[in-house]
């Protein structure tokens with residue numbers, strides 16, 4: 001069993017990005033810029049946005065966070081997005097999710113210029129991903145593909161099972177694995193007999209948000225297990241969706257939590273922002 005070390009891979013990628021940002025500044029006088037919109041005071045969202053801003057700074061990427069109160073109107077956020085769309089120094093725009101219930105997230109995501117959609121949530125980029133065309137890909141599933149690639153795991157011809165069908169993680173993950181020629185199953189809350197599906201998987205990717213959802217008997221011997229879950233337990237510790245201690249000995253490869261997929265998400269956000277900056281006219 002080998003542990004897929006997302007933390008060190010992400011660090012390596014971030015150093016490479018920092019070098020490329022430096023080159024872009026020298027050769028074209030371009031400093032990549034990221035605008036983040038953060039609404040309300042969800043502590044997890046604040047923590048993520050803070051990590052994103054710090055990562056930008058370390059890579060030499062300019063970032064600005066528009067912090068807005070819970071009571072903000074749809075129109076005011078739309079104005080901010082429109083302004084960022086027009087701002088030539090901003091290459092990437094990100095609306096931190098989830099948003100308070102009175103806001104129409106879909107409409108906001110659709111307002112982002114698809115060329116600045118570094119989260120890959122705009123239907124334009126979702127469509128391009130499904131069609132196998134170039135475009136911005138959501139950071140978490142993109143990070144998973146990078147990890148597989150780096151560890152020499154080729155999805156071609158493998159049975160892949162994705163547990164969780166969210167727009168942010170499960171659906172784009174399934175599209176990427178399919179584009180890489182895996183046979184893909186997607187399971188979700190209405191799936192009956194989950195274990196029957198997961199046990200068939202050569203590559204099992206789980207992003208649900210439920211500690212210990214995946215137990216030892218649900219995993220095939222020699223499987224690659226990728227745990228996207230991040231759950232904080234009452235004692236303050238972080239765990240994924242996989243019963244790591246019991247499952248790990250059965251795997252050929254497994255990602256830990258923390259130190260697995262999480263750090264890769266941020267590295268991919270920087271990567272997408274750099275890509276957007278390089279595409280400036």
Ligand code: GUN
Pocket residue numbers: 094095096097098119139140168265
């Ligand atoms: N909320 C949870 N994950 C993400 C993400 O990758 N991007 C944004 N914008 N919000 C999130």
